[in-house]
Amino acid sequence: MKFRDGMWLVAEGMRVEYAEDVYTTTEKKNGLSLLCPTKHVRSRGDTLNLSTLTIDIEATADGVLSVESTHWAGALNRGPHYELYPAGKPETEAKISKSDQGTTLQSGSIASTIHPDQHTFDISFHSSDGKKQLTSLQTRSVGLAYSPAPSTPMQTEDMRNFKHYIFNQTTLGVGESVHGLGERFGAFNKVGQSVALWNADGGTSSDQVYKNVPFWMSSRGYGIFIDTPRKVEMEIGSERCCRVQTSVEGQRLKWYIIYGPTPKEVLYRYSLLTGKPGKVPSWSFGLWLTTSFTTNYNEGTVNSFLEGMKARGSPVDVFHYDCFWMKAFTWTDFVFDAEMFPDPKGQITRLKASGLCQKVCVWINPYIAQHGEAFKKAAEMGYLLKRKNGDVWQWDLWQAGMGLVDITNPEACAWYAECLNALFDKGVDALKTDFGERIPTTDVQWHDNSVDPEKMHNYYAFAYNKLVYEALQKRYGNDEAVLFARTATAGCQRFPLQWGGDCESTAEAMAESVRGGLSLGLSGFGFWSADIGGFEGYPPPWIYKRWVAFGLLCSHSRLHGSNSYRVPWTIDNDDNTEQGCSRTLARWTALKTRLMPYLFAQAQVSVESGVPLSLRAMCLEFPNDPTSWYLDRQFMIGDSLLAAPIFEESGEVEFYLPKGKWTSFFTNEVKTGPGWFKEKHGFGTLPLYVKEDTVLVLGKAKQQGAVYDYCQDVEVCLYETKPGAKTTLVGKDGKTVGVLEVGEDGDLKSTDILKGDWSSGQKKIRSDEAFESL
Template sequence: MTFCESNMFAGEDKGLGYAEEVYSISTREDGKALSLLCPTKKTFDKSNSLNIATLTIDIGAPFDGAISIETTHWLGALNPGPHFDLYPADKPPTSDVNILSSDILTTISSGSISATIKTDSSNFDIRFYATDGSKQLTSLLNRSVGFASVPSPRNPVQTGHIRNLQHSIFTQTGLSVGESIYGLGERSGAFNKVGHSITLWNADGGISRGQAYNNIPFWISSRGYGIFIDTPDKIELEIGSGRCSRVRTTVEGQRLKWYILHGPSPKEILQKYCILTGQPGNIPSWSFGPGLSTGSTADYDEVTVKSLVEGMKSRDISVGTFHFDSFWMKPFHWCDFVFDIEKFPDPKAQIAHLKSSVDKVCVSINPYLSQASPVFKLAASRGYLLRRKNGDIFQTDHWQTGIGIVDFTNPEAVEWYVSCLQELFDSGVDAIKTDFGQYIPTEDVEWFNAPLNPKKMRNYYAFLYTKIVYEALQDQFGENEAVLFARAASAGTQRFPVHCGSDCEPTPEGMAESIRGGLSLGLCGYSFWSVDIGGSISAGSPPPWLYKRWLAFGLLCSHSRLHGKTSSPVPWMIDGDDESAQGCSKILSKWTALRARLMPYLFSQAQESVTAGLPLSLRAMLLEFPDDPTCWYLDRQFMLGESILIAPVFEESGEVEFYLPAGRWTNFFTNKVKEGPGWFKEQHEFDTLPMYVRENTILVLGKWGERRTVYDYSKSVEVCLYHTRPGTKSTLFGCEGEVAGILEVGDDEHLVDQEFLQELSILVK
């Protein structure tokens, strides 16, 4: 949202007010916050205090390593919800707060981060830096904090007609030379966001359009800090795209609050972000099994489902979760929670039979109710649907005819919706795909909780939706057994895993876009993520070569799902059932078998990722190697946990170029060693890709031939020591999430005897 024609002039019909100086500073009673009075003109004498606006800037120390900044124009303006659910695990104590004042500056320190406000000059100057003095992080300098009115009032009296004005608050943090910015949700555009304008506004349009289903108001800087913008409202960001040396954050309203979190490492930044918005939830080991979907708009029935599952089984391809997508319900009836009886005469019996071949069953739901279904009339009569201001139910023909939107601000509507889910659980459903929920109207609507701001509900609705379904799953199956597959998200929804990337095009570019999206979402505290293997946004299927490359990438994400649009992307439909060693079926069988073997490592890394608020996969290289400048620009490769590097192949020829940071890296397939740092080129068939194990790694693998996801991770396993050093340790978790034991390398550089391991083999790489 650009308000200026240049650094000097406001845009046509736009009124701007900047904090020009810090006139006075007061300290809050508890000694943990400052309040700055900032006039929008220089106050050389008392007469200058007349007929001018001021901005109030409150700077606080919410917990060690974090500083909050709230800018307000008119303090009397209401601040309606919804508000993000902060500190879900309780707010940590602030133990290390200091405020020091002198004639020339005031400093507030919150553990490892400090802010200094200059008071000796008429220039506005606030700087944020590491308390130990090692680095300045960012700043708020001249003309960096202000408000804008559109159109510009000609005199102060006109602000009485504020409803006719668009009033916005903005701040502009400094962007240093060489600084790069990451995160902001599942964004498939540039990995480094510098130079881009981004709107945080959940939208339905496919990831290739620069829009996002998952808009997260949080970003990480390469200078060792992160910023969380504390509002679910529409946020406009100009990241070096307006004024090249600044990041402008703009929201419509009278106030803007954000937190600056000091690392200095990106891992530490994510830990602090998860203090604010919550840690990712734990998930069961069965959820890591490969998923198979019917396809989002496919026409299928009981016979089709049976043929898909039996076809996978006959080709030695394991299926962990089978996903009934969309048309398990009748056309024009989404979402009435009722199986189409013509297609599925006995859903409960079918699901029971299906579980003889797959581990779990998932169905796709959404928060929209079609008027063609009786469920619409029931929900409408009880006041469960979002209404217009005149009392009409808000309806649209988007996706299904005359849909109404479930109003989750109504407790009775929530209770009813959960009861519908219970009927699905009773039929044998184990998991839920929370589809849609990203397109919520903001004009001419009134929520059951009437004071709520409709614009803020646009992004926040995803949090309510996933939270309600996730907690219903927890009530049904247990706290750590709940699994949903969410499409839309907002800050805090990392607490309700898994999140799946959606609507990628079946092209190499689409696969690359998906990787950038997964990397960006992972840098917002999301531990678990999956991609639509093969792409799903168009009616066509990917060419066989791309499908096989996508299998390798998708099955090395934290979670995996074969998903198409008009049909299920099973391998024999892609290449005419090529039975050769390089055919789609054999390639898929190999990658699902490898995934099963990796489960002791994957599941142990999952537990540690949740604790630290880190992505299991896709984990950006910069998280593991923050001191390597190259790793801050790598958007075509990632880490699977802390020890395995993955570089997907995008070329039909199998050629691939990738980067290895400093150290010895061992090829997982050949055991050949490469020394980093450096760029390398390789060529791969479809059953391999660059998969390198980091030095000093203890890697536990399941036995050869294992096809299951859930098994005893301490029995009949293979322990591989990759250039390990004495004292190296690794925690092994069991398939129920319990600690099975600690693996340790002894002084002789061999594994210390571990009684908890049974029938193991040890390989020294």
């Protein structure tokens, strides 16, 4: 939303009024309240016939300040509201001081100073020690706007004919970059972009995204969370090149500024505000295989897939039944298609008993088709969203006559959870919560009539995924619940995990997916996946194999397609050579399995810190390297492994190594950064580099499945380590077992926690054994 036409003119049809003065500054509990007229007040007469904005700045936690701008305070502030500080609000002490520099409010490590001159509108945000300037609100940065522009204030007697906006503009420093805002598939640095935070089913090749998160991170060491689920429109250096503009329709706008100073500390404080990532069980890190979307399958097909995967060296940990486990026109009624699956409980039991998979997932969504068994009861009982005239809200987009579960109705939620329990009774362990983006906002009446329909559009993702996640927790335990969710908003990191939605089977779409995963990770989400091979279309073998290498280095790895299968032998006519799809998938699956001691330990760090496991943006580990803020074709896996996917059929790739020594996992070649490097790879390798001073624990070779004893028969590899280098080992339950540390002699100090036939040494993976040992 642009309110101006360039520097000098107001946009056509707009009336814009800016806070010009800080007329009074009033101390209140935990903060300051600023009365800001929209023109300079130089005489008593100037206080008449003008609007004011109230700006409330409060200390909310160490390193966190909230800022709220309000025009008319009498406007209702209808829910839903984000659940903030879900684990409990930390105590904080607001410190207010005055000097010739102005009035300063301090909240731990962050402070805000209001300029002492009433007529100089300047609110700065900085570190409490004054050494770091973060951003500021300067002249013409806080305001309100009407559309269309009223010709007289008398017209605002009836606001039904006008739209009213509140906006803030924070300054952008020279060279400052902006990242996050959810799973965005466009340019990694958002400066120069117009962004609308509005969940939509737009695939991965458009500016529409499934997961809009009103949080962004700056390269200057701070982040901003916009505290509203309503539609937020942002101009990030795109209306004024030196400012980030945030606007909402309404009478108030509240946001939080979070100081790091490092990006990891920003994410940690943000995770306290909106919730830490939920824990994910070790089995979820294994290979997932789906039936794909519109493909034809039955029990025999499922068995043949799993048997074929096992025979080709890629055993499946989780098998997923996509939509057509139910009959056409009946989604979602929670009833297995009796013709294709006459004995679903028995089939699932047999699959697990045979060892062909460990867990089973099925596809669900909150849309209830008119022709399914669930619709009649849900409609009769009032469990579906209604129109204002009392009709059930329905349309024919996606499913014929579908309704939408009214997530504000506690009885509807209880009914939906009962439906899920019936699936759990059949042996279902995890749920893919698809859709939830196309939530209507007009001509709707929610069961809870106090909610704002516009806010419900984005918030629905939170409420729906929370409902399903908590049903899983109740059945299987707090740390065993796993979703595969497509839509999300702030706080949904509490309900892992998420995947990247409908991508095409192209190199460009793979790059889009990388950018989406990086951006979501910088929005507080710990775990993420993408459809290996691409969802839409038919991937050529080289795309499939390059995507396999990328996908098995994501925190979670799933093979999934739309109208074609993703089992490897269907991609290349069952090429059984070393360069074929089946052998390539087997190698990368084996590598991820061996990495599980490292990955699962790093996963626990992600849960506690709010930092993503993989894809982890380079800037999180190397914030002082300016290049790291622009790297969108590579990522960190935890804090010690760097991976660069390959997007060329030829295997050529260019990547960047930050300062220090980096050892190729596959060849043991040591490169020294900072610098750009070019390599060429077959399908069995890619640039996978280990950071110096790393103690890397690998599971034993030939290990099958993601769940095993991560201390038994392991290989401990030391990469350019110095005394004091250490790593933490966890059990398959995620609990800490102990720490391995390098002593003064360059070897491990204590190895009591290791069991069986384990080994250690400098860079134990040799180039001639790179995959033979897997």
